[in-house]
Amino acid sequence: MLRVEDAQVPVDFSPELISKFDDIVSRYPKGKQKSGLLPILHLVQAEFGWTSVPAMDKVAAYLEILPIEVYEVASFYSMYFLRPQGKYVLEVCRTSGCCLVGAEKIMDHIEAKLGVKEGEVTADGLFSWRGVECLAACGFGPVLQIGPEYTFYENLTNDSVDKLIGDLRSGAKN
Amino acid sequence: MGRKLLLEHINVPGINTFDVYRSKGGYASVEKAIKTMSPDDVVEEVKKSGLRGRGGAGFPTGMKWSFLAKPEGVARYLVCNADESEPGTFKDRYLMTYIPHLLIEGMIVSSFALGANTSFIYVRGEMMPQIRILERAIAEAKAKGFLGKNILGSGYDLELYVQPGGGAYICGEETALLESLEGKRGNPRIKPPFPAIAGLYGCPTVVNNVESIAAVVPIINDGGDEYAKLGIGRSTGTKLISAGGNLKKPGVYEIDLGLPVEEFIYSDEYCGGIANGKRLKAVVAGGSSVPILPTNLILKTINNEPRLMSYESLADGGFVSGTMMGSGGFIAYDEDACIVRNTWNFARFYHHESCGQCSPCREGTGWMEKVLHRLEYGHGKSSDMDLLIDVSKKIEGNTICPLGDAAAWPVASAIRHFRDEFEWHVTNASEAVSRNYGLAHYADPLPKLESVAG
Numbered sequence: 001m002l003r004v005e006d007a008q009v010p011v012d013f014s015p016e017l018i019s020k021f022d023d024i025v026s027r028y029p030k031g032k033q034k035s036g037l038l039p040i041l042h043l044v045q046a047e048f049g050w051t052s053v054p055a056m057d058k059v060a061a062y063l064e065i066l067p068i069e070v071y072e073v074a075s076f077y078s079m080y081f082l083r084p085q086g087k088y089v090l091e092v093c094r095t096s097g098c099c100l101v102g103a104e105k106i107m108d109h110i111e112a113k114l115g116v117k118e119g120e121v122t123a124d125g126l127f128s129w130r131g132v133e134c135l136a137a138c139g140f141g142p143v144l145q146i147g148p149e150y151t152f153y154e155n156l157t158n159d160s161v162d163k164l165i166g167d168l169r170s171g172a173k174n
Numbered sequence: 175m176g177r178k179l180l181l182e183h184i185n186v187p188g189i190n191t192f193d194v195y196r197s198k199g200g201y202a203s204v205e206k207a208i209k210t211m212s213p214d215d216v217v218e219e220v221k222k223s224g225l226r227g228r229g230g231a232g233f234p235t236g237m238k239w240s241f242l243a244k245p246e247g248v249a250r251y252l253v254c255n256a257d258e259s260e261p262g263t264f265k266d267r268y269l270m271t272y273i274p275h276l277l278i279e280g281m282i283v284s285s286f287a288l289g290a291n292t293s294f295i296y297v298r299g300e301m302m303p304q305i306r307i308l309e310r311a312i313a314e315a316k317a318k319g320f321l322g323k324n325i326l327g328s329g330y331d332l333e334l335y336v337q338p339g340g341g342a343y344i345c346g347e348e349t350a351l352l353e354s355l356e357g358k359r360g361n362p363r364i365k366p367p368f369p370a371i372a373g374l375y376g377c378p379t380v381v382n383n384v385e386s387i388a389a390v391v392p393i394i395n396d397g398g399d400e401y402a403k404l405g406i407g408r409s410t411g412t413k414l415i416s417a418g419g420n421l422k423k424p425g426v427y428e429i430d431l432g433l434p435v436e437e438f439i440y441s442d443e444y445c446g447g448i449a450n451g452k453r454l455k456a457v458v459a460g461g462s463s464v465p466i467l468p469t470n471l472i473l474k475t476i477n478n479e480p481r482l483m484s485y486e487s488l489a490d491g492g493f494v495s496g497t498m499m500g501s502g503g504f505i506a507y508d509e510d511a512c513i514v515r516n517t518w519n520f521a522r523f524y525h526h527e528s529c530g531q532c533s534p535c536r537e538g539t540g541w542m543e544k545v546l547h548r549l550e551y552g553h554g555k556s557s558d559m560d561l562l563i564d565v566s567k568k569i570e571g572n573t574i575c576p577l578g579d580a581a582a583w584p585v586a587s588a589i590r591h592f593r594d595e596f597e598w599h600v601t602n603a604s605e606a607v608s609r610n611y612g613l614a615h616y617a618d619p620l621p622k623l624e625s626v627a628g
Contacts, residue, residue: 027333027335029249029292029375032356032375034356034357034358035337035355035356035357036357037357038299038337038338038339038340038354038357039337039338041340042299042302042338042340063357065357069357069358072359073340073357073358073359076340076342076359076360076529077299077339077340077341077342077360078340078341078342078526079299079300079340079341080340080341094519095261095462095519095520095523096261096262096419096458096462096505096516096519096520096523097261097262097418097419097505099515099516099519100418100419100420100505100507100508100511100516101419101420132300132341133259133261133343133523133526133527134259134260134261134262134343134462134523135300136258136259136263136264136266136267136298136300136301137264137267138261138262138263138264138416138418138419138424138503138505139264139416139417139418139424139425139426140264140424141418145300147302148302149302149303150299150300150301150302150303151303152303
């Protein structure tokens with residue numbers, strides 16, 4: 001859901017980010033720059049952690065399309081966050097193949113370990129988590145991914161999850 | 175042991191780099207096609223090979239290519255569908271990760287055959303690491319003169335780009351994929367017109383799965399007739415199978431089509447049997463969309479013949495006792511798996527992934543999820559199974575794209591083959607939330623046909 005209050009936070013795109021946009025748009029025929037919308041939203045999310053309304057408005061202006069054309073896309077695709085998340089979003093596959101090898105227990109463990117429910121952010125702002133649909137790694141389950149690089153962690157156990165969370169936490173302090 | 179056409183060199187160190195890939199005979203098909211063949215010759219070889227689309231539908235690739243409209247002065251596009259999202263399927267991720275140049279090579283030959291000067295590989299957004307791998311491979315190939323202007327001095331130009339998706343299963347449907355590539359929501363288009371006439375930007379377009387494109391490489395290297403010698407009947411060549419679930423050795427296997435299912439599951443060369451000494455209860459043979467079968471029907475057809483890993487044999491018996499090859503996403507369920515819970519899991523998936531365009535799918539998938547949830551959690555009614563069948567029938571065939579069918583079939587087939595497990599969830603509700611139904615009779619030998627016919 002889009003929220004009006006988010007519209008108050010101003011967003012600035014750096015020249016480096018804009019030049020990445022330019023590179024993407026150069027791939028498409030003239031007048032078809034809207035094709036760059038999904039890749040550009042990924043870049044925006046990698047930069048700011050989520051796709052806020054002001055950021056989406058700026059993308060619309062850049063691509064010379066209407067803001068609604070950006071909102072409807074960002075709200076359709078599951079990868080774009082329409083509200084702030086933790087610095088690390090643990091996305092655990094929750095579909096059949098992974099559940100056969102314990103994905104549901106892994107999610108219970110993450111919930112207990114982080115002390116927040118699915119979709120919520122930890123008090124230190126470092127973590128949020130959610131179940132996502134099949135990540136195409138059914139032979140190596142349970143799996144989770146962490147954006148914006150979408151690094152993959154396979155064959156999860158409670159211990160490997162603890163270690164991962166610990167490493168991320170100590171890495172964030174440095 | 176079958177011949178490996180796609181994965182032969184997968185374990186060669188550095189095969190993800192251009193130089194090593196090239197030293198193993200890589201890009202030979204590009205040289206052969208561009209220097210010695212016409213685009214139509216390439217299409218002809220693919221037709222002769224009998225290659226069928228590896229994404230799930232199984233439509234003959236050569237025929238799809240021959241439908242491409244070629245009006246003068248209008249751009250044509252080849253788009254590779256790397257949106258691999260069908261639960262159970264992970265072969266394309268594997269191929270792109272470990273041997274990306276095979277896909278690039280196939281894209282160049284296929285684009286040449288179709289007369290495309292700009293081609294896209296649409297990769298699901300979650301596969302950012304694979305996107306970076308492909309972009310690196312493209313840059314290498316371009317630096318060596320296999321992409322870009324005047325490829326190998328032939329006068330043929332090709333630019334190849336990787337496009338990320340946004341995390342939507344529906345974008346594996348080819349017209350939804352094209353919408354997404356145009357920067358829109360992934361709502362499937364009404365067909366006709368088919369993409370071969372009006373696809374990307376309204377131009378003639380072919381959309382092919384990663385594995386189909388990769389298979390073009392051995393087809394051009396060895397000839398379509400050679401490729402067609404492998405496999406069985408109209409299921410020619412080799413197929414990548416993604417094996418997951420409760421198997422001893424899950425992973426991606428390249429098999430000759432026609433391999434017996436029993437050998438695939440239990441042979442040490444393939445999956446090595448069921449993990450943890452358990453017994454097999456059920457199999458989803460081709461990705462979550464295809465009918466689930468109990469052990470006795472996946473190992474044998476209703477005529478008591480061994481079931482084979484081929485398009486025809488898996489479909490033997492139709493939806494009454496058969497299933498489909500689909501994308502080759504093979505999920506094995508052991509005796510501890512709960513079919514009701516799994517069916518609810520699938521229904522939740524389809525509800526989540528429905529694009530919402532057609533009411534039967536948008537509403538029906540949600541109803542099925544709710545009913546299955548209450549069955550699984552001990553609040554089911556004895557009329558729920560018939561209700562689910564009723565809803566599934568009202569979705570099936572009544573939607574723009576096949577997602578509706580894909581959502582209906584797993585539910586209908588689970589109830590068809592595992593009805594007593596569903597009923598047990600209603601009659602023994604409190605027990606059902608604390609323990610599973612178990613293997614029951616699902617692996618028992620099939621009754622002799624004579625006694626049924628008699």
